[in-house]
Amino acid sequence: MTMTTFSSSVRSFFRLARPAAVVLCCSLTAACQAAEDEPIVERPLARVTQADRPAFPGAEGHGRFARGGRDGRIIQVTTLADEGAGSLRACIEAAGPRVCVFRVGGVIRYVRERPIIVHPNITIAGETAPGDGILITHSGGEHAFTPFVVKNTHDVIVRHIRVRTDLPGEQRGANSAFIIENSRNVILDHVSASWALDENVGGYAQNDAITISWSIFAEGVPRHDKCALLSSDPKGPQQLSFIRNLCAHNGDRNPDVNFPPGSCVEVINNVLYNASSQFTEVWESYGGTPANIVGNYYRQGPSTAGRAYAIDRPLVGSTGRARIYQAGNVIDGDRVTFAPIAQEAFVATPVCPLRSAVLDARAAYAQVLGGAGAFPRDAVDVRIADEVRSRTGKIGRENRVLPVLRAGTPYADADGDGMSDAWERHRKLDPARNDAWGDADGNGWANLEEFLNYAHETRLAGRVVR
Template identity: 35%
Template sequence: MSTFKILLLFLLTSLSVSAQTPAFPGAEGFGKYAKGGREGEVYIVTNLDDSGPGSFRDAVSQPNRTVVFEVGGVIHLQDRLIFSENLTIAGQTAPGEGITLSGNGVSFTNANHMICRFIRIRTGKAAGKGVDAATIYQGHDMIFDHLSVSWGTDENFSVSSMKVVDGPVRVTIQNSIIAQGLQPHSCGGLVQTEGGTTMLRNLYIDNHTRNIKMKGRNQFVNNVVYNWGGDGYILGGGSQYKSNAIITDNYFITGPDTKGKPFTRGNENFSIYAKNNHFDHDQNGELDGTVLSKEAYGIVTWLEEPVPNFPELEAAPAELALKQVLASAGASFPKRDAVDRLLMKELGSYGKKGKIIADESELPVSITKKQWSRNSALDADRDGMPDKWERKMGLDPSDSTDGGDYKLDEEYTNLEVYLNGLLIK
């Protein structure tokens, strides 16, 4: 497909979605208008089993669902977890420290119109070699918000296919932590698609390389890259593919294991609009980076204006974005687990702490094995909204169908109003 046809496709797409409802307040980027399970059925996860009735695997096995949780804790995946389409995963509803998926990884391939929020995916050495913690090879309209993804033995989180028609289209990963890919293949992720990917306010930390490796159409804005080893952002890796990227207001901070540069392996096929990317390399325990010069990006094709037909983002200055990452990135609601708290201490040391690992057992902390539960009687009609909240909002706690109505908001269903309201402090 010619560059003109690709640009025309995205122009028509942007016009068609301009009047759509964002996935949730604060959704941004290419995947902003994912519909999730809006108006579909509610599935309540009631146990931490790997399969069977009430399990998370059973919940995501069918499309058109909003998945909420009455349990929190670790779900150990024996086999790869495959997601259906038109799903909303409301990890913010889980009690305790929320939900952690350990063991085998997950696939969002063809999980069209996916909304996934506040979930941890921690794969681990026992999964074996060559396992992505999370991957997308095909599909469209997906947004991932406040995920914590770590310990992949191949990639941590990849959006990876250069096929224009069948590859991933309109994907956002925002407010997430992508951390500690395991050696000997410690990689943040491949993000390479013509379909448009937005990376916004994420933390890449303790990955040896591919923080990210990018080809195709990509926004990389307000991210923090810390303690990478050999490569930070790989500019196509010398690829023959034509790439177009917006790279602004990011912060690159070296750590104890950093030996490579923030940007590497570009060529003339990689076109970028870049500005205000900061680099702090002195490891003195203070945040005092400076803006990278054009020469720091190596061989690329420079664009004087942003790539047309990319979504507009609510970007902040790089230092403020870093503070936002420290405050809330990852599966931070209901609260962070010990692993993410350790990662934030490393980042907050501004160069003094951090470690690229080959086995998660090297860490002084581990995933919490405790289980939490919520009384099922708090939601008598099993519509995902607590009775007390329904009464307060003038809804009927004995009507199991009113979650899909629009009584409280013209854009979001009553259930979505409840889910979005959980995160308002």
């Protein structure tokens, strides 16, 4: 194992992140039932002002100020059907600021010929779903589209949603799991994706102010098995953060970074496992990418070739030299190294200010394996994390069967404001009055934002939201 070291001139630039919960997801047995009787546990939130309030407590990166559905309607998702009243599609396609909260848990399989496209000013709060949460997929065949498309939109927050495409589609280019296209102020946080015929997550056209964080992107389908294509066909400079994610069992593009000069791109504290020949690729098709690649953990796996590159710099179609600031990256495996051609583009200082906290790569490894992805973790994510720890698994898994998800029982919410009655009573709020956007404790966070943070942390801790 080798590790690049921090230079003393930049040590003070890095700050320590608040440690995330390193947890195991709740089992599907008596442990979960017992958790329903546990007291409500919260940690106090730091006071914020309207000017500096991020998307949610702990939001980081260039997309951290996405507004989502703040101050909007609370829309209940009450069915797993593809469309109609109470469907996720109806909430996503509604106009105006809104928050989608879930009264159901399970699999949503889209059967319509048109994809679902996210409209502006929305928060999709998968952390509110009962049971084992929400998984989105398509019905396969010639009309199979990318299940989750953020396109021509802005101010989008998505948390604790899974996309797993178990059935093959006939349009490879339209079969990613998540796509962000021509959009700004977007956060994908604690999502999971697997089995895409194209990238598990991709960026296209002119995006800006994007954060992809604390997520699992695994097991792309060969021969186009990719973790993340962060930019394709950009029209100008972009700001994007790819932080504390797990890429596992994807041949390459772990992630792929290809942006024009003037961009500010950061790849920070990710765990990148079992690539075949290339892990992180920094391209120069649009004039030479400026990228901060810091504190990542590159782990060799059974499918890793005899020589693989942790950071590569393909010169195909190059129109200008990249600038790569790399520091604190750990290489775990004797067959992995930095490509010599990439080292020629290394620079001594960050190419732009870091917008995310930086952990030691080994600490990030433990936290990502314990806390990335949609919670409670389903059987796929549990297996993926275990394979990273044990250095097992392979590229090209053929048995792509959706995990079984318990429906569960939704928390009581008499006034339909998205917050549980038990939590409201705990906070001395009125469960019979819709006060989602009030600020009872005067700390700058709306009541609903504090409840969603409670739901998020409760899920991470393996407890039931009640």
